[in-house]
Amino acid sequence: MREKSIPISTLRRLPVYLHYLNSLKDKVTNISATAIAEEFGLNDVQVRKDLGAVSGSGRPKTGYSVTELIAQLEAALGYGIKTNTILVGAGNLGKALLTYGGFADYGIDIIAAFDTNPALWGTFVGGKPILPDCDIEAVCTDKKIELGIITVPVEVAQQTCDRLVACGVQAIWNFAPTILRVPDGVMVENENLASSLAILCKHLREASPQHSSECS
């Protein structure tokens, strides 16, 4: 069932390369892995390996055709394929994701958002309707939802996840700061903002232990 598998670490870099190549395509015909590596401060062996996962190898001297490489990256990333998506939890973060335009390239089509707050029902954010959370099952089944975005409070994240999985959702994008349990075959990608902050703040304290910052 599986097509050629691309390592996750590579997959994380592909959107970055793609964005860069798109910014160059009107100016440059060919590009080398070395030039891309230099742009991002990466090792060029790594870049060559990443590009090798979606393309052949570049030609000696000329490198890769920029337009071909763009097409190959878009194919690998599934541009143009629509993914039916719902979002659960229309708080600040949920609303931001609803209005954020950056996901369109990935074919993410947010059909609806759900919330337990009756005051939000029937309102629209970013053009998407906010519905009662009791309608989750009906919409998931009816619209064949594949991807669920979880922006609910952490206390109800697991039960929200369980409901989505029970409806056949196969991929979960989790913004609640917890570890979700899912059956085999379902993928969870965690966007744990608190963990990122913990790492940055730890760095700051280690860089300057007397770090106080009472300044105003």
Next chain:
Amino acid sequence: MREKSIPISTLRRLPVYLHYLNSLKDKVTNISATAIAEEFGLNDVQVRKDLGAVSGSGRPKTGYSVTELIAQLEAALGYGIKTNTILVGAGNLGKALLTYGGFADYGIDIIAAFDTNPALWGTFVGGKPILPDCDIEAVCTDKKIELGIITVPVEVAQQTCDRLVACGVQAIWNFAPTILRVPDGVMVENENLASSLAILCKHLREASPQHSSECS
């Protein structure tokens, strides 16, 4: 200069444990690493190692005191220490972060946000003023800004980062989908939403190659 170093993978899990322990503290006095591991579907050797990085080892039979462990986790994560922060780029995502309340526990004090759009100057989002981006240097210096949140378009992310670093900012939380270059001693934590989506969409296509989703 460095205090006892906690591995980054451990650091990512600590906020999750802390949140869980806080939810239990009124009900439970002691907890074992095994119980925490079971809650999150983790290996208990891993949890024991994680907790060992911030605490002694649990007592045989009784495990850890919940309140002590909470205090040790908070100390390790630097709760109560204020971190002067600015945000650059007050678009949808920037505004969401300004209004999101979840960072207060980490002592993140967003002093101001900056944008190039004059229509936003002098307005407030989440109680934070939006200022002209030409004021970045003055505010960073005056307020001793340590952490910079970058939510600008990718094309100007590197130059924004360079400006912050030149002002002495030591930690960058980057939401622009690119790889930022920083000098040694400055830490970048990337929150690349596009990369997360790429991984999830790839999983969906590998799970069902005929994935079409023209349903309405």
